[in-house]
Amino acid sequence: MISTLREQWFSNIRADVLSGLVVAIALVPESIAFSILAGVDPKVGLYASFCMAVTISFFGGRPAMISAATGAMAVVFVTLIREHGLQYLLAATILTGIIQIIIGYLKLANLLRFVSKSVINGFVNALALIVFMAQMPHLINVTWHVYAMVAVGLFIVYLFPRIPVIGTAVPSALVTVIILTVASLSLAWDIPTVGDMGDLPGTLPIFLIPDIPWNLETIKIIFPYSIALAAVGLLESLLTAQILDDLTDTSSNKHRECKGQGVANIVTGFFGGMAGCAMIGQSVINIKSGGRTRLSTFVAGSFLIILVVFISDWLKIIPMAALVAVMIMVSISTVNWDSIKNIRSYPLSSNIVMLSTVATVLASGNLALGVLVGVLLSALFFVSKMERYLTIKSTYDETSRTRIYQIKGQIFFSSADKFIDSFDFKEVLSKVVVDVSQAHFWDISAVAAVDKVVLKFRREGTEVSVIGMNNASQTMVEKFGVYDKSNNR
Numbered sequence: 001m002i003s004t005l006r007e008q009w010f011s012n013i014r015a016d017v018l019s020g021l022v023v024a025i026a027l028v029p030e031s032i033a034f035s036i037l038a039g040v041d042p043k044v045g046l047y048a049s050f051c052m053a054v055t056i057s058f059f060g061g062r063p064a065m066i067s068a069a070t071g072a073m074a075v076v077f078v079t080l081i082r083e084h085g086l087q088y089l090l091a092a093t094i095l096t097g098i099i100q101i102i103i104g105y106l107k108l109a110n111l112l113r114f115v116s117k118s119v120i121n122g123f124v125n126a127l128a129l130i131v132f133m134a135q136m137p138h139l140i141n142v143t144w145h146v147y148a149m150v151a152v153g154l155f156i157v158y159l160f161p162r163i164p165v166i167g168t169a170v171p172s173a174l175v176t177v178i179i180l181t182v183a184s185l186s187l188a189w190d191i192p193t194v195g196d197m198g199d200l201p202g203t204l205p206i207f208l209i210p211d212i213p214w215n216l217e218t219i220k221i222i223f224p225y226s227i228a229l230a231a232v233g234l235l236e237s238l239l240t241a242q243i244l245d246d247l248t249d250t251s252s253n254k255h256r257e258c259k260g261q262g263v264a265n266i267v268t269g270f271f272g273g274m275a276g277c278a279m280i281g282q283s284v285i286n287i288k289s290g291g292r293t294r295l296s297t298f299v300a301g302s303f304l305i306i307l308v309v310f311i312s313d314w315l316k317i318i319p320m321a322a323l324v325a326v327m328i329m330v331s332i333s334t335v336n337w338d339s340i341k342n343i344r345s346y347p348l349s350s351n352i353v354m355l356s357t358v359a360t361v362l363a364s365g366n367l368a369l370g371v372l373v374g375v376l377l378s379a380l381f382f383v384s385k386m387e388r389y390l391t392i393k394s395t396y397d398e399t400s401r402t403r404i405y406q407i408k409g410q411i412f413f414s415s416a417d418k419f420i421d422s423f424d425f426k427e428v429l430s431k432v433v434v435d436v437s438q439a440h441f442w443d444i445s446a447v448a449a450v451d452k453v454v455l456k457f458r459r460e461g462t463e464v465s466v467i468g469m470n471n472a473s474q475t476m477v478e479k480f481g482v483y484d485k486s487n488n489r
Contacts, residue, residue: 008063010293011292015292015296017299018290021174022174023066024300025307026281030281031049032197034074039081044069045273047272048268048276051267051271052265052273061260064287064293065241065257067261067276069273070276071134072233073233075365076225077274087211088222090272090274094266095223096262099226099227101266104255110254114379116375118349118353119353122354122374123357123361123374124280126361129362132327135327146191146320149322152180152325153324154328156180157326174289181319184319193317196320200312201309202312206271231368232277232367237257237277349385352377353381357370357371357374386412390408392406392422393408400431409439411449412442415446417449423457430463432463433465434454436466436469437468441477444476444480446473447476451482466483
């Protein structure tokens with residue numbers, strides 16, 4: 001117990017604290033931006049980010065992953081806010097958390113194994129592009145001073161880690177924010193700052209119960225939104241966890257993460273925040289800045305509320321250009337460059353899946369829809385591939401007037417017709433032998449196909465025998481087949 005606590009919380013204290021500070025600073029403008037996107041007061045997004053980060057640090061399944069208010073979730077409940085107001089959003093957030101906890105206990109995170117590597121690559125690359133494009137509003141219709149700041153910021157972010165000793169002791173993102181803030185104040189340039197993003201709350205969040213009628217009608221209103229929020233939130237969180245697993249060469253508890261996201265959303269809803277989930281951009285910032293344990297996530301959430309409530313005057317003077325530089329670094333780091341570099345060597349189907357996932361996400365702004373399209377395409381390509389691998393050869397024995405069909409491959413709903421069409425039912429034969437020793441029947445479509453073949457030959461007066469069936473296929477035939485029953489012999 002103590003060793004686990006030390007490992008997950010206090011094994012990397014200095015780096016976790018510093019990386020948490022960087023994440024907290026970067027969370028402020030994003031939380032405000034997502035609040036504006038959703039059509040609510042900035043404090044709703046800031047309170048959500050604080051509650052999500054602090055709560056998930058205790059209950060989450062992936063140490064060092066940052067959960068907060070996100071754009072993917074904000075898009076889902078825009079209509080709910082417009083038609084019913086903030087109180088219904090808070091109720092939907094609580095219900096979202098309950099659904100996510102149920103999903104965690106049902107262990108539905110196992111469904112993640114159906115998401116192929118190509119889909120994950122597409123998801124990652126799409127997120128990188130989204131993070132990058134989110135910075136564009138801060139680079140349009142601005143003076144040259146902003147571009148100079150961003151350029152200097154990128155220079156510091158990438159070159160500071162190369163400085164011996166100190167370069168690895170302090171996160172380059174934090175150094176960038178500090179240096180550019182000091183430079184902005186010293187030069188007295190009139191450039192956008194964090195304070196220009198919106199008003200910051202002056203008080204801590206307080207516990208409240210949504211002021212709505214708690215009846216069946218309310219449930220009917222919020223339930224569709226909560227289902228969508230739960231699905232989108234868990235999908236983004238689980239895929240982000242998978243990405244961080246790969247970055248850190250560690251594993252995480254996906255079922256615990258589902259339940260943790262649920263608890264975090266329940267807490268958030270009762271403290272006036274909107275539904276949230278894991279953030280790929282902030283999580284990558286945390287990892288790249290040295291964060292490895294739950295302490296980094298806790299520090300990020302705690303320092304965020306300290307920044308916006310107690311020392312907001314300091315926060316407001318940070319130039320947005322500094323945060324833009326950090327986020328551009330994050331977007332570049334997030335891209336799976338191998339998937340682009342090796343695109344010519346990858347199978348065409350894998351490239352189509354990846355590019356379709358990216359295109360769908362960018363076109364719709366919906367990460368869940370992009371992943372769904374990617375998974376469906378992966379399934380279609382897989383089915384098509386398995387169908388092509390089905391081979392049927394035949395040999396004829398003139399002495400016994402017997403034709404032997406040798407089946408090799410997988411027989412299922414997609415290949416069943418190909419299986420049937422490979423037989424010549426009009427050929428005059430004494431006997432037909434169907435050798436399936438190198439084949440496998442997967443579903444009732446396969447069983448129906450072998451039934452059809454055998455019964456058609458019998459109607460033509462030809463004796464048929466099916467040999468070499470493995471145990472699993474035999475079980476399917478015995479349970480669902482017709483040809484082997486006594487009245488059909």
